[in-house]
Amino acid sequence: MTDTKLPDLGQRAATTTSGYESGTNLPSHIGDPIVKVEGLHKYFGTNHVLKGVDLEVRQREAVMVIGRSGSGKTTLLRCINFLEEPTIGAVEVDGVRVEADPLRARDRAHREQIRQIRLRAGMLFQEFNLFPHMSVLDNCIEAPTRVLGQPKPTAIERAEYYLEVVGLIEKRDEYPARLSGGQKQRVAIARALCMEPKVLLFDEPTSALDPELIGEVLRVMEDLAHGGTTMIVVTHEMHFAQEAADRVVFMEDGVVIEQGPPEQVLNDPRHQSTAHFLRRFLDE
Amino acid sequence: MVWIGLVGALLFALWLTDNIDTEWMTTWAPFIVGGAGTTIFVCLVSIVLATVLAVLGAVARLSSNAILFSVSSLYVSLVRGTPLLVQIYFIFFALPQMGIRLDAVLAGILALGFNYGAYMTEIFRAGIQAVPGGQREAAQALGMPEHLVMRRVVLPQAVRIVIPAIGNDFIAMIKDSALISTIAVQELLWRAQRAGTRDFKTLQALLIAAAIYWALTIIFSYFQERLEKRMARGDR
Numbered sequence: 001m002t003d004t005k006l007p008d009l010g011q012r013a014a015t016t017t018s019g020y021e022s023g024t025n026l027p028s029h030i031g032d033p034i035v036k037v038e039g040l041h042k043y044f045g046t047n048h049v050l051k052g053v054d055l056e057v058r059q060r061e062a063v064m065v066i067g068r069s070g071s072g073k074t075t076l077l078r079c080i081n082f083l084e085e086p087t088i089g090a091v092e093v094d095g096v097r098v099e100a101d102p103l104r105a106r107d108r109a110h111r112e113q114i115r116q117i118r119l120r121a122g123m124l125f126q127e128f129n130l131f132p133h134m135s136v137l138d139n140c141i142e143a144p145t146r147v148l149g150q151p152k153p154t155a156i157e158r159a160e161y162y163l164e165v166v167g168l169i170e171k172r173d174e175y176p177a178r179l180s181g182g183q184k185q186r187v188a189i190a191r192a193l194c195m196e197p198k199v200l201l202f203d204e205p206t207s208a209l210d211p212e213l214i215g216e217v218l219r220v221m222e223d224l225a226h227g228g229t230t231m232i233v234v235t236h237e238m239h240f241a242q243e244a245a246d247r248v249v250f251m252e253d254g255v256v257i258e259q260g261p262p263e264q265v266l267n268d269p270r271h272q273s274t275a276h277f278l279r280r281f282l283d284e
Numbered sequence: 285m286v287w288i289g290l291v292g293a294l295l296f297a298l299w300l301t302d303n304i305d306t307e308w309m310t311t312w313a314p315f316i317v318g319g320a321g322t323t324i325f326v327c328l329v330s331i332v333l334a335t336v337l338a339v340l341g342a343v344a345r346l347s348s349n350a351i352l353f354s355v356s357s358l359y360v361s362l363v364r365g366t367p368l369l370v371q372i373y374f375i376f377f378a379l380p381q382m383g384i385r386l387d388a389v390l391a392g393i394l395a396l397g398f399n400y401g402a403y404m405t406e407i408f409r410a411g412i413q414a415v416p417g418g419q420r421e422a423a424q425a426l427g428m429p430e431h432l433v434m435r436r437v438v439l440p441q442a443v444r445i446v447i448p449a450i451g452n453d454f455i456a457m458i459k460d461s462a463l464i465s466t467i468a469v470q471e472l473l474w475r476a477q478r479a480g481t482r483d484f485k486t487l488q489a490l491l492i493a494a495a496i497y498w499a500l501t502i503i504f505s506y507f508q509e510r511l512e513k514r515m516a517r518g519d520r
Contacts, residue, residue, distance in 0.1 A: 083424065118427045122426075125418055129419060147429075
């Protein structure tokens with residue numbers, strides 16, 4: 001993180017990987033670290049996309065990652081649950097630690113470790129990725145029954161609870177094709193919650209949505225954030241970040257440039273490149 | 285409508301040549317039609333066998349395991365590189381030399397099943413690859429192990445994609461099954477030839493057989509269309 005070529009990094013503020021300056025008191029609802037990303041590098045061929053990222057996320061914390069497209073923020077998120085195999089570094093989620101090892105990627109024990117991470121980190125996608133051949137309810141109980149081995153009645157009960165949370169209980173028997181984009185994303189959130197993960201990873205959850213459908217998804221996410229769900233969100237919705245984030249992380253060119261409380265990073269950024277990004281973003 | 289006119293005209297022309305013996309045809313038609321049952325039975329069992337082989341073949345072909353990949357590729361290459369008739373003869377006439385003696389119907393089913401399984405392996409492979417990558421990722425992200433990802437998420441969607449192609453293959457198989465008349469399976473063509481050569485009424489006999497094959501393909505095309513429509517429910 002220290003050896004990047006960006007000129008303004010010499011004067012970087014002394015923030016720790018958790019984003020909180022040492023000595024300051026954490027907001028009272030924030031708990032112990034649950035996600036740790038250490039020295040993560042990712043190459044796609046010769047393309048160096050992540051250049052040493054450290055990130056620590058604490059229980060009940062909502063972390064929003066912002067930055068230009070191509071800054072590596074989506075890759076970072078996908079590396080956390082190993083949908084992309086990182087090249088160098090390590091990821092730890094709720095005590096399960098996996099070191100990057102691209103050569104061992106097909107090893108059975110290694111795959112099982114990755115699966116353990118995935119059980120603890122739910123993922124939401126830009127394109128929702130609901131299973132089109134299953135009803136809303138079946139989407140929600142598929143993994144709990146078949147992966148966690150929950151009895152079907154228990155899984156259904158929980159699924160109904162989480163569908164209620166996202167406000168779509170009346171759609172439980174519909175097929176995804178009959179839902180709007182916003183509804184699909186909310187079902188996807190319910191589906192992820194049914195696995196009761198330790199952290200939710202959101203990969204630009206609203207960027208495939210029509211503008212008028214974005215609000216309903218952000219509202220659900222905001223409720224979750226305020227309700228104490230740990231989440232890491234890659235987003236372009238600055239107002240949402242302002243409202244719902246405990247911490248905003250700004251990435252550029254594969255490194256974390258600065259991070260801190262939203263009012264500081266978004267309103268009073270310490271780095272020129274952050275200010276530049278925000279200015280350009282607001283102009284658009 | 286035009287079809288009916290055309291077929292009528294053809295039959296009329298044949299009748300004018302004075303070769304049509306309608307009395308013979310009505311006597312022997314039931315015997316020949318009886319072979320259709322065997323044809324359908326053989327094809328149904330074969331298409332099931334072929335589908336199972338195709339799913340296994342396609343999964344193996346897409347697997348990262350070098351041995352599975354090689355076995356599957358060899359199977360496809362071998363079967364597609366040799367004529368179906370040779371395969372039928374091989375199973376029925378050559379295997380007994382190695383001590384494996386098979387009933388004609390079973391030999392026919394194995395030959396058709398293995399043959400179509402190889403072609404359908406390619407169809408299933410394409411079908412699996414046509415399932416959007418996000419589906420697999422979503423399943424993986426839910427912590428599903430690889431076999432569940434395949435069985436519960438990818439394959440059911442791949443099957444929808446390949447249903448039309450399987451239907452086509454089934455219809456093609458109904459016609460290819462005529463080849464197993466050569467190993468004395470008493471299906472449609474075999475019976476037609478038997479009856480035809482017996483009374484030197486080959487023209488009539490083959491006309492009946494052709495008409496039945498045609499009718500079968502029309503009937504199954506209709507079912508295939510309905511199935512496709514039903515499977516399309518829930519999509520997009």
